[in-house]
Amino acid sequence: MTVRRSSRALALILLCASAAAQAAPDEAAFRRSIGLRRAWQDLTREVAWPAHWTPDGRRFSYRKTVAGGFVFETVDAKTLAKSPAFDTAKLAAALGNARHEAVDPMHLPFAEFDYAEDGKAIAFSLDETRWQCGIVVYRCEAAVDRSRPRGFGVVRDISVPADNSPKASPDGNWTAFVQGDNLVVRKTGDTAIVPISVDGSAGNFYDPETLRWSPNSRHIMIYRVRPGYQRRVLRVESSPRDQLQPKLQSQLYPKPGDAIDQERPVLFDLASRRQTVIDDALFPNAYELSAPRWRSDGRSVAFDYVRRGFGQARIVAVDAETGVAHAAVTEDAKTFVYADRRYAHEVGADGREIVWASERDGWNHLYLIDGRTGAVKNRITTGNWVVRDVIAVDDAKRQIVFAASGMNTGEDPYFRHVYRIDFDGRHPTALTPAKADHDVRFSPDGSLYVDTYSRVDLPTVSELHRSSDGALVATITRGDDSALRAAGFRRPEVFVAKARDGRTDIWGVVVRPHDYDPSKRYPVIENIYAGPHDSFVPKQYWPFGFHSGGDKAIGMQEQADLGFIVVQIDGMGTANRSKAFHDVAWKNLADSGFPDRIAWHRAMAAKDPSYDIGRVGIYGASAGGQSTLNALLFHGDFYKVGVAYAGCYDNRMDKISWNEQWLGWPVDASYAAASGVDHAAQLTGKLLMIVGDQDSNVDPASTMQVADALIRAGKDFELLAVPGGEHSVGRSTGPIDYVARRQFGFFVRELAGEAVPNWNGVK
Known part of the structure; x- marks a missing residue:
């Protein structure tokens, strides 16, 4: 079959093809x-990252854009005088020496840092490794993690030894560690080892990394672990840079449905050598148990629990004398409890009250919980908006500073703003009025804060504010993208x-x-x-x-x-x-x-x-x-x-x-x-x-x-x-x-x- 096209149509086709080309x-x-x-x-100026305070609260530092790259700047919170946070050339040289690569001082490969060693060093993350660099003596070292690796947090790699460093009791009289899969102690200055447990084995061992002394040195809680399935993902590295032949890489990699580590908290009384295996009725089929944490009065120890399937989360508290457990607070969900967004703050020395984040009414909000009964004492926040983060809790003033989004009508519901509120839900105070997304960092004593805010159409503004009334002290930087x-x-x-x-x-x-x-x-x-x-x-x-x-x-x-x-x-x-x-x-x-x-x-x-x-x-x-x-x-x-x-x-x-x-x-x-x-x-x-x-x-x-x-x-x-x-x-x-x-x-x-x-x- 022959298809005839007019010369005009053909010309149009050729014209379109030519235009496309x-x-x-x-x-x-x-x-x-x-x-x-x-x-x-490098075409913006004064676009700043969130601030980080020195440990003494006298200064804060941040990264900002300048001609040619980035610099880190420090501001004196009292005088507002600005100075370099450190010598970028020296730090770049020190980091380059440690990593065996060239580092550009105007493009240091991190955006934020924390102060360490009383302000004599900074710490930051780079390529999933934590680094620390001195800024008095310029030397950089990668942090060494001596703990036993866990596949996605739920299966220990039993081919790698655990960190079994002896842990000293708070009073300094004893050290505790694991020997032959069992808990032992040794009196300070003595060589004799005192067995505390006898029921540990290679298939049900005491994990030294979970060992925690009570503040009064009378008790130890430690987890006995039945290891899960050691699934390995194997990868052929076809083109390694250091040799001609391929390599085989192996990674511990538990997948959905796999058997995971089963952890059982065990409580020991050091004086009587009494062992109490904690009844797991309140934490059956655990997906996650946090490490034990002793209340400061030493009368009880608590841990977080997430049930496998993520339908329940709770804090379990254990009486140190009796070993009896109770649910300090419980969160149930018909669908899922979002485990990574859980928040809890135990008030005081005994956990009698707990500030708890919950979605039980359909929005993420804060509640004050009776830590003995698990009942709600009162709501702290309420409304069709979301608490995004708790920034600080002041037990003495019974106040909370938190970030939330969606509270301001007519505004992007994802914008984070910061507020202060009393434990009883009274006196809510807005601290970030600008219509933007806010990242707020408070000084160590809470008296000042740096508010760094922006929108996709507003270059970053950084301001210093007074916490008591939110008053502006000074504008620190104002971004320019002209x-x-x-x-x-x-x-x-x-x-x-x-x-x-x-x-x-x-x-x-x-x-x-x-x-x-x-x-x-x-x-x-x-x-x-x-x-x-x-x-x-x-x-x-x-x-x-x-x-x-x-x-x-x-x-x-x-x-x-x-x-x-x-x-x-x-x-x-x-x-x-x-x-x-x-x-x-x-x-x-x-x-x-x-x-x-x-x-x-x-x-x-x-x-x-x-x-x-x-x-x-x-x-x-x-x-x-x-x-x-x-x-x-x-x-x-x-x-x-x-x-x-x-x-x-x-x-x-x-x-x-x-x-x-x-x-x-x-x-x-x-x-x-x-x-x-x-x-x-x-x-x-x-x-x-x-x-x-x-x-x-x-x-x-x-x-x-x-x-x-x-x-x-x-x-x-x-x-x-x-x-x-x-x-x-x-x-x-x-x-x-x-x-x-x-x-x-x-x-x-x-x-x-x-x-x-x-x-x-x-x-």
Whole structure:
């Protein structure tokens, strides 16, 4: 059959093809886009990070942006005089010597630090290691953790010896340790060892790392442990940098449903040698027991308990004389207790009262609990808003300082503000009036605080305030991004639309190209992270590593500048809203808030003609990688292209801690319901999966199992396995970021329908 086209139609087709070719990003555009981090990172001034106080409370320090990079500055709280926090050149040299690498003094690889050794040193985290550097004598050392490793906190690695350093009694008369799996003591200055227990064994041993003396030196509590299943994930390191042949890496990695360590608290009376195994009726089937903590009066010892499946959390208190346990406070949930957000403060020396955070009324609030009966004495906070964090509790004044969000009507419900309130819920006082997200740091005596606040459209402001009445003492820094905006940076836009229920507000941000033209149509890319453990749309000033979300932000701007509108959204199932909002994720990880996200996209497209709702792509990493794949599997009519990084695509393959928190225990059909492996045959869009073959967070076999399922289903997809890559896969050290270029090129080719540079032809 012959198809005839008119000369006019043919000319139109050729004209459109020519226009598309001219619009396609070239090599220079890719290089400019991926180079934005380096080109723009030093263009702001006076953008400050949160403050850290010296131990004596006389000064505070912070990092801020200056010409050429960052500096750390110290302010005298009384005189307001400013000076360098330390000699950055000397510290960079000391850190470089310790790490055997060059360190740029204007770009020190940490943003915040704590003071140590009475202000003579600073401590900070770098590459999951805690470092300490002297700032009088400049020398840096990595902290050495001598404790026995635990797989995600629930299975001890019994191939590694525990830290069995003798622990001295508070009165100095005894030391206690474990010998031959049993508890023993030794009188100070004596060589004779006194056995205290005889029932320990290799399969049911006393753990010296849980040993705790009572303040009066009369009692010891220690846990006897029946070890769990020693599951190992094996990874072949194909391309090690220090040898030719591959290496085999092994990691203790418990997964959902695995047998975990069973801990049993045991109480010993030193004088009588009486042993009391604590009745576990109040803490059966424990997922987590915290280390024992003695009340300061020595009459009782307490520990935190989370039931496996996360349906219950409580504080269990044990009488030191009788060994009888009681529930000091209990939290029950029909779905889950969010274990990482639990908060408890025991008032006084005996735990008679407890300040307790609870979602029992549908919002996270504070309650004053009777620590003897577990009953609520009174509510401290109330309302349709969320307590985000407890900053300080003053037992003497019976006051609490806390951060909350959602209290101010007409404002972004995720903005954190700080308040003070009495134990009885009276005299609530707002301390942070500015309409922004606040990070407040109080002096050690609580008399002053530094309020560091910002929004995505407001560079950071840092102020010193008086705590008694919140009065402003001085403005410390005021961020300026005029040079950054002159270079082409567009501040993100905030957009709000209704959720699937037509009532709840869903918040997101929009990033546009630096040369955005409202008369054009732009394909859309969504940056997704829908993990239930937090909310993720940045609320702070965020371009290039400023506070949380900075790394994701630069990726969004980099992609936008290749001709896209890039967005980020918090749908239902994420945290920091009501309990009902959060509960959408319970046993429902496939949801990822997609009905809310799609409604948000459609509302945005209805408002903005440049927003091409017919070309929507998505990308994400880790849980965001799982959501990206599920977008294409379960919502392929809407999401057309996806790039999924290091996804936990089948929650039965992933770490025990994160997955049992949201899908419960025992493992049930909800795990399979969210599986990208089980539903791989539903793929309709274009997919690129990227994984580091040395991922220690998510078993990289999860990615390969999706690949296997897609192949068996006859589906086409792309796969990039990065040799030596970790969970973040990492940005390349080459002349242009390889992994980012592959992601960006995939969207340009498959979503925008444009040609990409022939990188194999580039020298």
